[in-house]
């Protein structure tokens with residue numbers, strides 16, 4: 031009897047030990063997102079990315095705008111998994127080619143960053159992390175805050191083009207829908223107001239604006255600004271080959287600063303969402319506060335970028351480390 035009990039006890043403890051072992055092994059495989067994920071596997075990774083972002087910015091200032099816009103277009107669509115970067119295949123349309131992605135640019139320079147990282151540590155650093163870290167360093171390049179961000183994201187294998195419109199609001203979306211979509215990621219109202227401050231840099235093409243100018247001018251627009259917009263966008267149907275656009279912030283077009291909030295309060299917001307952010311009673315108080323305080327804007331912006339960058343990542347053994355950011359690895 032006693033020996034039988036002992037036998038069962040031994041069996042049970044063996045089981046417990048092996049259970050604990052697999053649990054900790056799983057933990058070792060998947061710590062989730064952490065600070066300095068590559069500190070042992072590729073200690074230079076973050077420095078290489080920072081240096082590449084800096085060099086590219088010296089040659090092409092607008093690369094930084096792209097890195098900032100990319101984090102929204104990748105992370106807000108289900109997961110920060112670099113699905114945005116995949117090219118179309120015979121079977122699927124790329125996210126880059128959808129209407130919401132209009133104007134996204136500089137992807138070949140993201141490949142430049144990836145190649146530099148691959149030269150040092152082949153097959154180690156994900157495109158998803160490179161996309162997020164380039165955004166962090168791009169934000170600093172345009173005068174924004176330094177935001178410490180975690181790493182350990184892995185790359186998805188497929189385009190999310192067919193669901194993209196359920197996540198990315200259109201240029202004329204209502205504030206209710208915008209708040210709802212960001213809310214689903216855990217980003218609150220001041221967070222949304224701060225993120226839209228990204229429209230303090232870069233440009234908007236006439237195709238996204240002409241409905242506010244033709245057949246008649248949107249009376250909500252500042253008349254002084256209308257003059258400039260009509261000058262930049264002289265045709266109701268812009269020539270798709272001509273690159274016609276208006277700068278998002280005429281005052282400080284190259285700087286991420288709170289001038290965006292003064293612009294939208296002055297009815298100089300280019301997109302309907304920008305304009306409504308300054309008029310909707312839920313968002314207006316934060317717009318006013320950010321227009322007054324750059325510190326408050328940066329604080330909320332940093333908080334919201336952090337949440338956005340941690341949206342539903344693939345970690346551990348999920349996904350893969352892509353060799354090239356524009357194509358999924360071949361399955362063996």
Ligand code: HEM
Pocket residue numbers: 092095096098099102132133134135199200201202203208225226228229231232233234235236238301303
């Ligand atoms: C309601 C949400 C948003 C809408 C509807 C929206 C829409 C747009 C549109 C239509 C453009 C112009 C594209 C072009 O004509 O080339 C644009 C540009 C831009 N957006 Fe957004 N956006 C939103 C949120 C965001 C967020 C959250 C970020 C980043 C955190 C962001 C960053 C940018 C940047 C940096 C540009 C300028 C890009 C360049 O000059 O290449 N946007 N956005």
Ligand SMILES: *[C@@H]1O[C@H](CO)[C@@H](O)[C@H](O)[C@H]1NC(C)=O
Pocket residue numbers: 200202
């Ligand atoms: C928003 O603009 C698009 C064209 O870009 C148009 O097809 C759509 O009907 C507009 N939606 C609203 C709600 O006005």
